[in-house]
Amino acid sequence: MHKLLTASEAVGRYVTPGVVVGMGGQNINRCPMALVHEVIRQSVGGLTVVGCNLSLPLDMLVAAGLVVRTEQGTGNLERYGTLFAWRRAVERGSLTVGDHSHLAMASRFAAAALGLPYLPTRSLLGTDLLADMVQDGVAVESVDPFEGRPVVLVRALAPDVALIHANRADTSGNIVIDGVTSHEVDMVRAAKVTIVSAEEVLPAGAFADRPERVTIPEAYVTAVVEQPFGAFPTSVYRAYDFAESEIKEYQALGRSGDGELREWISANLGDSFDDHLALRDGDGALRGSLVERMRSLV
Incomplete structure (x- = not known):
């Protein structure tokens, strides 16, 4: 079955107020930024966000006022600091937190994926x-x-909807992730609905001659969104490195306050993720340098 949708269609159809959102990605690697931007554009609120290291996408959702609870192993950008909007929201009591270890979170997803309590x-x-x-x-x-x-x-923890970003997909929903997958495979298997954005979407059957390349099979995927640089400013292994300048700028605003972050979000999201990329990197020079840097590493 053809599962290719736009980000706007996928989020509008499957991410509804009050749902539990399982967040893919780790720290500055393969975060589902394009999908999270669309959740913010559509102002889907009352969310509970769950995952192992809830990083940049969580902080943006919190800054936009869309999160009421998180359950996570950590909430930070490691050497770039804590999640400032999230920390302030916790301190003032506008959201609640369920602290876990990474293994505890992964185990909860694994239990649900296995159909165990x-x-x-x-x-x-x-x-x-x-x-x-x-x-x-x-x-x-x-x-x-x-x-x-x-x-x-x-x-066991079964999210209502999981959001992840991948290297490649086909229109049937078979997903290929290069590099570390962390908790994502079990989280997707546990979730009621999964939306995957991918750097490239190929025709159905594109992986039939190499089925071992498929990380997550189509049975677990609800919708596929094609979005090159869909994890920007975080990295995608074998595709592009993370944009340190973008992350540092966001963190500097985060230290300043929630108002500064909301202004940045309003000014930089645009009407689509392609608009956002054009606003942040109009001539594509930054993205080109990130691709070249990744090529030098792998």
């Missing part, structure tokens, strides 16, 4: 995170029935 782990034992997760009702301390040792049972 929970999965056991020992990694949370003895941590403050465990007490908070127990209080939130997403973890239970138990005992291994075979060995009698303590374990933690983490509750």
